[in-house]
Structures are given as structure tokens and as C-alpha cells.
Amino acid sequence: MINHKPLVVLVGPTAVGKTALSIRLAKRFHGEIVSGDSMQVYRGMDIGTAKITHQEMAGIPHHMLDIVNPDDPFSVADFQAEAKRAINSLHNQNKLPLLVGGTGLYVNAVMYNYHFSEAQGDPVFRDKMEIYAQEHGKDALHNKLQTIDPVSYRELHPNNMRRVIRALEVYHLTGKPLRSNENEPQSSSYSPIVIGLTMERELLYDRINERVDMMVETGLFEEVEQLYKAGYRHCQSMQAIGYKEIMAYYNGELTKEAAIDLLKRNSRRFAKRQLTWFRNKMTIHWFNMTDEREKREKEIEDFLAGKLL
Numbered sequence: 624m625i626n627h628k629p630l631v632v633l634v635g636p637t638a639v640g641k642t643a644l645s646i647r648l649a650k651r652f653h654g655e656i657v658s659g660d661s662m663q664v665y666r667g668m669d670i671g672t673a674k675i676t677h678q679e680m681a682g683i684p685h686h687m688l689d690i691v692n693p694d695d696p697f698s699v700a701d702f703q704a705e706a707k708r709a710i711n712s713l714h715n716q717n718k719l720p721l722l723v724g725g726t727g728l729y730v731n732a733v734m735y736n737y738h739f740s741e742a743q744g745d746p747v748f749r750d751k752m753e754i755y756a757q758e759h760g761k762d763a764l765h766n767k768l769q770t771i772d773p774v775s776y777r778e779l780h781p782n783n784m785r786r787v788i789r790a791l792e793v794y795h796l797t798g799k800p801l802r803s804n805e806n807e808p809q810s811s812s813y814s815p816i817v818i819g820l821t822m823e824r825e826l827l828y829d830r831i832n833e834r835v836d837m838m839v840e841t842g843l844f845e846e847v848e849q850l851y852k853a854g855y856r857h858c859q860s861m862q863a864i865g866y867k868e869i870m871a872y873y874n875g876e877l878t879k880e881a882a883i884d885l886l887k888r889n890s891r892r893f894a895k896r897q898l899t900w901f902r903n904k905m906t907i908h909w910f911n912m913t914d915e916r917e918k919r920e921k922e923i924e925d926f927l928a929g930k931l932l
């Protein structure tokens with residue numbers, strides 16, 4: 624039974640069907656959607672992030688979409704603050720917030736009261752790390768975290784160079800990991816109900832491949848070209864899956880077909896990492912969406928209704 628600030632959290636790998644279910648739940652329970660996706664905050668990055676369209680929203684308001692430009696700095700701490708502001712506003716309106724997404728660290732940061740380091744920056748150190756990455760590679764830079772900040776090492780992808788460098792910078796300045804409170808008891812301002820969607824891997828991978836084909840058909844290459852021409856080609860946001868592969872095509876590094884195949888492969892691998900992260904980091908009520916989807920969605924509705932009584 625939930626009596627204090629409920630927060631419904633819907634997680635799962637890419638292409639598993641979170642978007643459609645979130646709309647159904649929002650309609651049933653007088654809710655609004657708060658995106659838990661780290662990339663959908665960027666304006667102009669729509670197709671590659673599988674951002675919900677206005678038509679798909681079906682009249683349900685969405686928050687944390689299109690709030691910064693691709694070259695704007697936007698940390699997980701910024702995301703946490705903005706998302707919590709949106710959730711608290713919904714609570715004040717007696718609406719149910721549904722936090723929906725697949726970026727585990729960002730979802731956890733909103734659910735719990737993580738305190739991110741406020742250490743000042745060291746531009747010289749950052750430049751040094753960027754040069755190191757250029758000379759030795761992103762993986763070598765990422766490996767520097769393995770002993771000094773194993774939590775960030777596990778949670779950050781080597782391609783997220785900005786966050787990797789920030790974690791190294793915080794340790795350089797303070798001698799402490801980026802989240803030095805990682806081993807402290809986690810507290811939350813909310814009563815989270817976490818629902819996870821999964822499905823058999825072969826079906827999930829087929830859905831991912833189909834989604835990539837649909838992205839290409841609806842203009843993914845044209846979207847990346849626009850961002851490229853707008854001067855965003857070197858932004859950290861453009862290192863995201865869905866963009867770096869197409870950028871490699873425009874840089875002459877891959878054929879169009881090879882870029883699409885690479886995007887499919889990287890998306891499948893990302894889905895696998897998402898599932899591993901959620902299973903290891905969160906207490907989740909899982910629902911297998913492999914078949915009888917309508918029946919599963921009804922089960923989730925009934926489960927949630929019982930929790931919200």
C-alpha cells in the first residue's frame with residue numbers, strides 16, 4: 624500500500640515496448656510521463672533516440688524532453704534536479720508521475736537521493752585526460768577508473784568520455800569516487816514502484832533490428848546530417864548510439880550499409896547491458912512481454928492498481 628509520494632518507474636531494454644505501456648498506464652491512473660532517458664533531453668535528436676512523437680503521446684504530457692541543445696553541458700546531477708522538479712510538481716497537482724526510460728544511472732539518481740560531487744573543476748587535468756584518450760584510446764582512459772572508482776567504471780560506458788573524465792577529475796581533486804555516498808543507505812523522497820519489461824532475447828533483437836530499419840526509413844541519416852551541418856559533430860551527445868554510427872558514414876569511415884549493421888549490433892549490445900544493469904542494481908517487478916502482450920499489460924495494470932490502493 625502506497626501512502627506517500629508514489630513514483631511509478633517503468634524500465635527495460637530498448638525496443639521492449641515501454642512507451643506504449645506508459646501511455647496506457649498514464650491514462651488509467653491520471654498520470655504524466657517523466658522521461659528517464661539521458662539522450663532524449665537534447666533538441667533535434669529525435670529519431671536516433673526513439674523519442675516519442677506528438678501523435679504517440681495521445682494527449683499525455685511528457686517531461687524531460689527537448690530541454691537542452693546537443694552542445695549544452697548536462698550532467699546526471701542536472702538531470703536529477705530537473706526530473707525531481709517535474710515529479711514534485713506532478714505530486715502537487717495530485718497526478719501520478721511515471722518515470723520511464725532505459726538509462727539506469729539516471730533513473731536511480733532520480734529514485735534515490737544521490738549526492739553528486741560538487742568538486743571544482745581542473746581544466747588542465749581535463750585537457751591532459753583528453754590527450755591521453757586521443758593517444759591511448761577511450762578504453763584505456765575508462766580503465767583508469769577500475770581501481771579508484773569501480774562504481775563509475777561499471778556504470779559508465781567508455782564512449783561517455785565527458786563523464787569518465789569527470790569521474791577521474793573528481794578523484795584527482797578530492798581523493799574520493801564520483802559518488803562517495805555509494806555505500807551509504809539509499810534513501811528516497813518517494814515510494815517507488817518499479818516495473819520491468821523483458822522478453823526472449825531473439826524476439827527482442829528482432830524488434831531492435833526492425834526499429835533501426837524504421838529509423839532509417841523515417842530519416843535518421845538526414846537527422847544526423849542536419850546535426851553535422853549545424854556544427855554539432857564533435858559534441859559528446861553525438862557519441863550516443865544511433866548517432867556515432869551514422870557520423871562514421873558521413874566521415875567516410877563506413878558505408879551506409881555497414882553503418883546500419885553497426886547500429887543494429889551496438890543497439891543489441893546496449894540492450895544486453897541495460898538488462899544486466901537493472902537486474903544487478905534495482906529491485907524490480909518483472910513482466911515477460913514475449914507473448915500475449917495484451918494479457919501482460921492488463922496484469923501490470925492490475926498489479927499497479929493494487930500497489931496504489
